Amino acid sequence: MSRRDLDRKVLAWLGEGVDAPRDDTRFETLALELFAYQYAHNPAYQRLCRAFRVRPEDVARWQDIPAVPTGAFKEARLAAFPEAQEVRIFRTSGSTTAARGQLHLDTLELYQASLLATFAAYICPDRKRIRFVVLAPSAANAPDSSLSYMFEVACRELGSARSAFYVEPQGWEPERLIADLRELDEPIALVGTAFAFVHLLDALEARGLRLGLPDGTRVMETGGFKGRSREVTRGELHGAITAALGVSASRIVNQYGLCELGSQFYEPTLRTGVPTRSKRVPPWVRTRVVDPVSMKDVATGERGLLVHYDLVNTGSVLAVQTSDLGRVTQAGLEILGRLEAAETRGCSIAADALLAGP
């Protein structure tokens, strides 16, 4: 099957939106076709499959498609197309290690279709357009940030003319942001990284301010605190947002995504009106929860390592193994933190930062 045919099939599914029925047969068929394509056209992925002695003809279930750990995206160009066709590279933040993971894209069509389908459904379920207040740099200022790209597309396709980004290359702009928030005369979508919200809350506290954002306002925060000087729990963050901005818990959504994945996962809070920690898995994605030692599926509801199979990743690899811990229940996917980094139980140096690289 050609890449064009695969993209067309995936786009058709994305076009059905997040409420399309969960169709396991359709997913398996497409996943296996995509695996065969990526094995044939993605040299780095083929090397991994061959090293672990897996060939497409031996794989009959989507669960058996070899997954690539996110760390491997730092080592090689995991792309199923020539470099000359590249239109974009998204990179991980790389705040804690020298090497950065990279997602190579030869088209933004699927990426965009996926993000709009989920963003519209979970952040703007009640209106066609809304004013976005973005606590992140614009895509022009952070061209390799998948998050900035997502906000850029959301602003363009779902945002009103007054939507704006409040993080500039030289840093963020608390004065302009707070002034704009105080003068709001319409509901907004206040979106950004969790750590940017911490900065906003600190700035408000330093000024002794508490705001009451207009009814209908919603908040979306994403990302963790890895490599940051300060960490707060998600519950603390949401509580502080409610207290400082006057946005109730039923209008705060956490999004979970990875640079290496084309699709994102959202809490359905704005659709159901009920705060939840469980995220919806889009119909074109499957998430396995595995035992980190055996790499076998754990029982439903049990905690384990998350492995995502995302059909939107047609140009890279569809199976991505994370370092995130979570569980899947009837309510959806719950993120429970990250697998702790292994420390040396010995006296040898564990220093890939010391020696890795050119």
Added chain:
Amino acid sequence: MSALEGLREAHHKLEPAAVIDALDRVLATWRAPASVWRTKLQHEHGIYSSQVLELGTAEALRDWTGEALRRMRARELREPCRVPPVTAVWLAGSIPSAAFHAILLPLVAGSAVYVKPSSQDPLSARLFAESLRAQDPTLGAAVVVGNDPTLLESADAVVAHGADETIAAIRARVPPQRVFVGHGHKLSLAAVGPAVEIDTAAQAVAIDIALYDGRGCLSPAYVGVVDRPAGRAAAFGRALADELEQLASKLPRGPLLTSEEAALHEMRARAAVREGVRLELPEHGSEWTVILEPAGSRPAPGWLRCLPLVPLFDACELEDWCRRLAPHLSSLGHMGWGRQELLSAVQLGGGSRACTLGRMHFPPIDWNHDGISPIRSLLRLIDAESP
């Protein structure tokens, strides 16, 4: 009476010849064919398989005799000096013989020892102290196992093992006029030269890799192999894989933590996607991995029996490798090289030991760990000038 006061009192009762005789008897109980201490160690240690502990401990202690201790003392204490009455020893890592060695050296000098065990291996120090008490109460009273950081300030000398940051933090607590010896982060390298049969070298390197599962600073973090004629390194990789497969049953790897298993999985995958890398893997599981690197690559160090194998062109490239490891190189295990080439490579890496492959984990009792003399480093030498 505080631990420090007790140790000062015990120090006064230590008589060097009697200490060495007692240590000789204690070490004999550890070496004995059915040693109760080795048995306890194997049952309770938890990080390594009993087979690894058996071979590692028996081989390490083989030459730790009273005669070797007497020779070392005579060599190290040949001038007038002050022996610290109490030495605080802060341990790191999980290798039993390294803990025994660290406790034993101050005792041979005549110093009482306060030992803080490693958090990963609280057993080895405790068992060794127990074996001292069981054999000789006077000697036993001169070793206290505990976790009191104030000893870093009050002991007469401090020997610390651990990560560089830990060493720096401990050093900052030790008063300036006290003796301080720090053993920070280190790693070792196995180098296979042109003048050795690859099967012989592979057999020896496999032992060094399997012992202590790559966790020790004497464990090879890389294997460098002279790749002339071309393909020799790959052939060595296959031979090493065969040896590691055999050792998987003879010297099985210890249990891994979940985070270690995941790290190993990622390490293999990260290697597998890189161009020019070839992996040798067992049919099932992750017991061992040989990562044959392309020439000129700069991989991260190996661990947990997952080792990068780097083709070398010649001795100059070996020197380059060692230079890149500086100042963290500990030992250079070798076969098939000239003596001068080796010494030069060790020097460039800031290392302190060249040894034959297969013996990387077994330095002699009087070795200059990290280039530091084993006992003299604890002493304050006294110059008695002629009138």
